[in-house]
Amino acid sequence: xxxxxxxxxxxxxxxxxxxxxxxxxxxxxxxxxxxxxxxxxxxxxxxxxxxxxxxxxxxxxxxxxxxxxxxxxxxxxxxxxxxxxxxxxxxxxxxxxxxxxxxxxxxxxxxxxxxxxxxxxxxxxxxxxxxxxxxxxxxxxxxxxxxxxxxxxxxxxxxxxxxxxxxxxx
Numbered sequence: 001x002x003x004x005x006x007x008x009x010x011x012x013x014x015x016x017x018x019x020x021x022x023x024x025x026x027x028x029x030x031x032x033x034x035x036x037x038x039x040x041x042x043x044x045x046x047x048x049x050x051x052x053x054x055x056x057x058x059x060x061x062x063x064x065x066x067x068x069x070x071x072x073x074x075x076x077x078x079x080x081x082x083x084x085x086x087x088x089x090x091x092x093x094x095x096x097x098x099x100x101x102x103x104x105x106x107x108x109x110x111x112x113x114x115x116x117x118x119x120x121x122x123x124x125x126x127x128x129x130x131x132x133x134x135x136x137x138x139x140x141x142x143x144x145x146x147x148x149x150x151x152x153x154x155x156x157x158x159x160x161x162x163x164x165x166x167x168x169x170x
Contacts, residue, residue, distance in 0.1 A: 013046045014164070017063030021052040021070045021083035026109055030146045030153055031069055034107075037154040042161045052085040057094035061102065065164050066133065069107035072120040080116025082123050090127045099133030105160055106139040109146065118143060136163040 016038070022028035035047050048063060052070070060066055070086040081087065106128065108121025121139035128135055140156040142149055 014042070014044060015046045015048060015063035016065050016067060016160075016164075017059070018047065018049040018067040018069060019052055019055050019060065019086075019089070020049065020068070020107075021086035021089075023083060023085070024071070026142075026146050027069050027071050027083070027107070030107060030109065030140075030142055030149075033146070033150045033153045034157050037150070037157040038161070041154070041158055045161075052083070052089040055089055055094075057089075057097050060094055060097050060099065065103045065105065065136070065160075066099070066128075067105045067107065067160075068124040068128070070109070070120040070124060072108060072110040072114070072116065072118055074111075074114050074116075080114065080119030080123075082120050086120070086124075090124075097131055099128060099131040102133045103136045103164065104128045104133040105135065105137050105163075107142070108139055109142045110144075112143050117141075136160070 018031055020027050020031050031049055035049065038045055038047060050059065070083045073081045073083055106121050106124035108118040108124060110118030110120065118141040121141050125135060125139055137159050140153065
């Protein structure tokens with residue numbers, strides 16, 4: 001084996017771990033748009049995406065950066081709630097996970113017709129802070145249909161890459 005091959009094997013891969021909850025497909029669409037954008041912005045990144053209902057608490061600790069994504073639900077009580085699958089993960093299964101120092105980012109989707117538009121982003125950020133994670137970029141909030149908002153997702157993805165560089169380079 002030559003030195004170039006050995007050097008390539010020695011370079012650790014940067015892993016973005018995405019945990020998302022999507023029932024109508026909108027959040028999954030945004031996650032896919034972000035993943036596609038990151039493939040060109042940060043080709044060395046490995047991206048793992050799992051749905052909240054299949055995520056185990058310890059999965060929140062995997063990867064170099066954790067990204068949580070959820071739509072905002074307005075059923076069963078006060079509006080502005082997390083998708084029920086994400087709520088179960090964060091407030092039941094992973095309620096005692098310690099994210100101390102873990103670089104994190106959040107995406108929330110919502111509908112402009114509601115007072116608490118895209119409040120899922122706020123709930124996700126609160127979870128990260130309450131569990132001692134470190135938010136590295138402001139949350140991305142997608143209002144209304146995500147279709148046609150790929151450029152905004154890509155711009156936010158670039159901010160995520162830039163904010164992750166100190167993590168990536170260490």
